[in-house]
Amino acid sequence: MSLPATMRHVDLPTHGGPEVMHLVEGPLPSPRPGEVLVRVEAAGVNRPDVAQRQGAYPPPKDASPILGLEIAGEIVGLGIGVTDFQIGDRICALANGGGYAEYCAVPASQAMPFPKGYDAVKAAALPETFFTVWANLFQMAGLTEGETVLIHGGSSGIGTTAIQLAKAFGATVYTTAGSAEKCAACMDLGAVRAINYKAEDFVEIVKEETQGRGVDVVLDMIGAAYFDRNLQVLAKDGCLSIIAFLGGATVEKANLAPIMVKRLTVTGSTMRPRSPEEKRAIRDDLMTEVWPRLERGEVAPVIHTVLPFEDVIEAHRLMESSEHIGKIVLKLG
CATH class of the missing domain: 3.40.50.720 (NAD(P)-binding Rossmann-like Domain)
Structure with missing residues (x-):
């Protein structure tokens, strides 16, 4: 699969209000061993994103500095050692960072297939919460x-x-x-x-x-x-x-x-500093205990609004207003 040389992502040159964010062009991330590269179709917006933007929730040293902790899309690249997924699989994932971008590398151990019947927007509303x-x-x-x-x-x-x-x-x-x-x-x-x-x-x-x-x-x-x-x-x-x-x-x-x-x-606890092994254990529990309930319709994400990727500033303003009920999701493409 031929991939572009660059991608759009949300840049955070300084901490502050929503207006400090803007879209820029930058290089695609490369999947490290155990990671998959995902072409992002939708990304969830969460309180930790707001806290990171404000300077109160710095990313771990080995994580992408780009905002965004949950994504959904198509796998377009595999890191060394990945055997659970293949190119073309559609997955949602808990990202360690980098979700506000057209491409994002995530640990395969934090990725899950879309529940049956789900599209990218619904799937992107699942991982973090x-x-x-x-x-x-x-x-x-x-x-x-x-x-x-x-x-x-x-x-x-x-x-x-x-x-x-x-x-x-x-x-x-x-x-x-x-x-x-x-x-x-x-x-x-x-x-x-x-x-x-x-x-x-x-x-x-x-x-x-x-x-x-x-x-x-x-x-x-x-x-x-x-x-x-x-x-x-x-x-x-x-x-x-x-x-x-x-x-x-x-x-x-x-x-x-x-x-x-x-x-x-x-x-x-906070989720981001947890070890890969802890996150894998949570992922495995979700796949066993929760995914069947999602597929049966017993539980489902509540989505307040879906905004274009370009409206990330509006998304953060809405999050900070607390006027929403449920999830705010950004749609790419």
Whole structure:
């Protein structure tokens, strides 16, 4: 297959607002051993992209400095040692960087075939949120059938994914969101109660709903601003799983007694620094446990809008506005 010498990609010459990004021409990446080169048809937009653009989430030393952590498209090149895929396969993948580009090299161990019936846009909306939710909600927090979970930010890409997966695996889901419209969307996805955090106290509501018991797991992207209240809302032997710090990373004062009294676990992680072996294990779980559910239509990505690649600035502005419900996807070509 003949490939062009150059490609368009989003350049980030300095950190700052969305307007610092612009499209430039540059060389194609070369797949390293164990990687595949993908002609990108669609790329997801995620909060970590915004954080990297702002200078708060630098890429690992061996990763592309180009923004973008999830892609979908066609494999056009194979690195040494790749045996799971071949030229022409259509895959979506969790990228370590480089997704906002016409071509992207990704580890084959982080790539997955399109679920049956999916196009590139739907497939590009899967990797980052599904990897994150599976790792934090199921692998680390251990959510299982019959348990209860509170998911903050239920209308976000992470939230809409977490609600659906938790319900699909037999959990009872409570969630928070910032408007009546967003709460209604969360209920449609499977939450038994969506709490408008601007008008209601989620601690009071959850305790009422659970007859004072609390929930087994809290999936939190707010951080410091919710820390004490998250401990209050957990049941005995519960787990608080923190995946972002939209409400700050530093807790000035906290009552740690509930951790001891209720035998709580507090955990958290970011996806990007995880080892290739850890990401492969998450990928393998998703292929076994989640892909069949996607293909049966039990869960599906919620896509708020699809924008042309050239509108990346608008995509980031929308992400920062938090006015969206579900995923924002860029379409190339």
